[in-house]
Amino acid sequence: MAILNILHYPDPRLRTKAQPVERVDEGIRQLIDDLLETMYAAPGIGLAATQVDVHKRVLVVDVSEEGDEPMAFVNPEIVRAEGWEEMQEGCLSVPEYFDVVQRAERITVRALGRDGEPFELEADGLLAVCIQHEMDHLAGKLFVDYLSELKRKRLRKRLEKQARVQGAAPEARAIY
Ligand code: GNR
Ligand code: NI
Numbered sequence: 001m002a003i004l005n006i007l008h009y010p011d012p013r014l015r016t017k018a019q020p021v022e023r024v025d026e027g028i029r030q031l032i033d034d035l036l037e038t039m040y041a042a043p044g045i046g047l048a049a050t051q052v053d054v055h056k057r058v059l060v061v062d063v064s065e066e067g068d069e070p071m072a073f074v075n076p077e078i079v080r081a082e083g084w085e086e087m088q089e090g091c092l093s094v095p096e097y098f099d100v101v102q103r104a105e106r107i108t109v110r111a112l113g114r115d116g117e118p119f120e121l122e123a124d125g126l127l128a129v130c131i132q133h134e135m136d137h138l139a140g141k142l143f144v145d146y147l148s149e150l151k152r153k154r155l156r157k158r159l160e161k162q163a164r165v166q167g168a169a170p171e172a173r174a175i176y
Contacts, residue, residue: 001033001037002034002037002038003034003037003041004034004035004038004052005052005053005055006038006042006047006049006051006052006084006092006093007052008049008093008095008129008159008163009091009092009093009094009142009144009156009159010156010159010160011093013050013053014050014051014093014137014140014142015140016050016055017055017138017139017140018048018049018050018055018056018057018058018138018139018140019055019057020056020057020068020075021056021057021058021074021075021112023116024112024113024114024115024116026046028056028058028074030108031049031050031054031058031112032058032060032072032074032114033054034052035048035049035058035059035060035072036060036062036070036072038052038058039062039092040062040067043067044092045061045062045063045126045130046059046060046062046063046091046130046131046133046134047059047060047061047092047134047148048135048137048138049054049094049132050137050138050140051093051137057074057075057076057138058072058073058074058106058136059072059076059086059131059135059137059138060072060073061073061127061130061131061171062132063127063130063133063149072113072114073109073111073112073113073131073134074111074112074113074114075110075111075112076109076110076111076117076131077109077110077111078104078108078109078132078135079108079110079120079123080106080107080108080110081104081106081107081108082105082106082107083104083105083106084103084104084105085102085103085105085128085129086100086101086102087100087101087103087126087129087131088100089101089133090163091133091142091143091144093119093137093142093161094142094144094155095162096146097155097160099143099144099147099151101129101133101143101146102134102146103128103129103132103133104116104128105124105128106122106123106124106128107124107128107131107132108120108121108122108123109121109123109124109131114118121135135147137148147157
């Protein structure tokens, strides 16, 4: 198990489209376990492989109160979507920013589990939002892409500046 480094917007690697997994082997199970450990450590309620610079169609979520209901999705596909819902979202790749996004209210997802077996899941509420948010990551998409150009530009400037400050020598930080 390992805690992996999470990429931050506007890192261009977050725009990579993930490749389908051919076989759920030991390497994929290791990736799932590392994603879960990284997600719980963050802490977050979901994490896509894209966010740790692994471009395979794998995501994990746990929307339970206790954080004891890990779920893994390999090669997830939405086979049914119904209704619309707005929810305030955040993202581990977009630190300290939250905004409202509109998504499908109820979805049916088909995927392979950690055991390589296919399953189908109906989801609504936070779970549905989270799965859609993570599937966007696998397509190289971020929740900020749903915001206005103005909001996104402001946010990008702020995070670019923050990254410069963090990269700068301590004595130089005061000038920012
Ligand atoms: O931890 C997370 N919380 C969250 C809240 C509302 C909607 C989506 C999310 S996902 C996010 C973790 C993350 O960035 N996953 O990609
Ligand atoms: Ni995210």
